[in-house]
Amino acid sequence: MPRPSSLTRRELIALAGVGAGILILGEGVLASEAMSGPASLARAGSSESCDSTEAGVSENPKAAASERSPEGAAASPEEVADSAAKASMSLEDLPWNLRLVNKDHPLDEDFPLPDLEEIIDGYAVDVRIRDDLAALLKAARKAGHDPVVCSAFRSHDRQRELYRARVSQSKDEGKRGQEAKDDAAFWVAPPYASEHEAGLAVDLVDGDYQQLDERQEETATQKWLMKHCAKYGFILRYPTDKSAITGIGYEPWHYRYVGKEAAFAIAESGLCFEEWIEKYLDQGNA
Ligand SMILES: [Zn+2]
Secondary structure, three states: OOOOOOOOHHHHHHHHHHHHHHHHHHHHHHHHHHHHOOOHHHOOOOOOOOOOOHHHHHOOOOOOHHHOOOOOOOOOHHHHHHHHHHOOOOHHHOOHHHOOOOOOOOOOOOOOOOOEEEEEOOEEEEHHHHHHHHHHHHHHHHOOOOEEEEEOOOOHHHHHHHHHHHHHHHHHOOOOHHHHHHHHHOOOOOOOOOHHHHOOEEEEEEOOEOOOOHHHHHOHHHHHHHHHHHHHOEEEOOOOOOHHHHOOOOOOOEEEEOOHHHHHHHHHHOOOHHHHHHHHHHHHHO
16 A cells, blocks of 8 residues: 655654744745735635745755655555455555545644645645646646646644634634634644645635635636646545535635546545545445
8 A cells, every 4th residue: 555755764854954944934924925915814714825835845845855655646546445345444544645634634743744846936745746736737727717826735833833823813803712723723724634734735726816715716717627626636625515524614725636536536426525535435344
């Protein structure tokens, strides 16, 4: 079963150094976010903010590339089902492209940082999804749209920073203690619980409307992306009618890579990723 690439201790230490750089850059970015727009975090209901902490990564996007996983291709559902038929399968056994990351299933603290490769303007993603993402963006542009990468890989520190900022907003809105944390977590995943930290998610907005709110779904770019993303291995991860299951509010801009076959299967099923994975594992274990 494919496993995420493992890093040596030395590489982890080196990457920790990169992370420190991200944190410093992140503070500068926060300042620019506040200046550059109606600070997405301040909007009621809005979740993530466009960020460019990835700029810190871009200085050395291939820092961990020396021990890149040989299993570059996304495992298809059929391949996994075949394996599943041979042995009981659990979430931990799923291939990298089907890895479930949410509040109930956060990344382990020792989960290796993904091998990153820049996609555009200092934004990096897991190298295994880069080409499909580039193809998606290219196809959207060819169709006359203007997709803008608004967020990609985030360090744990950056995720923590965004989460804490959202908790502060919830407190400003009168919520207290756990209530404030729960409210914040509906919009911004706590550290280790975001797919952005795994390098498997990207936030895409319309160049003419770069706001992270529900109106994003009305843009021509977003309509095109929702219709065509599966062809490139992506799913709209937090659909409007699935918040009770995903635990995350509607995000018509957050796309998660799962591989092409799984993306088609999920789109066809009408299920959200949590539901589909559960059904998929049940079938595999049957
Ligand atoms: Zn996102």
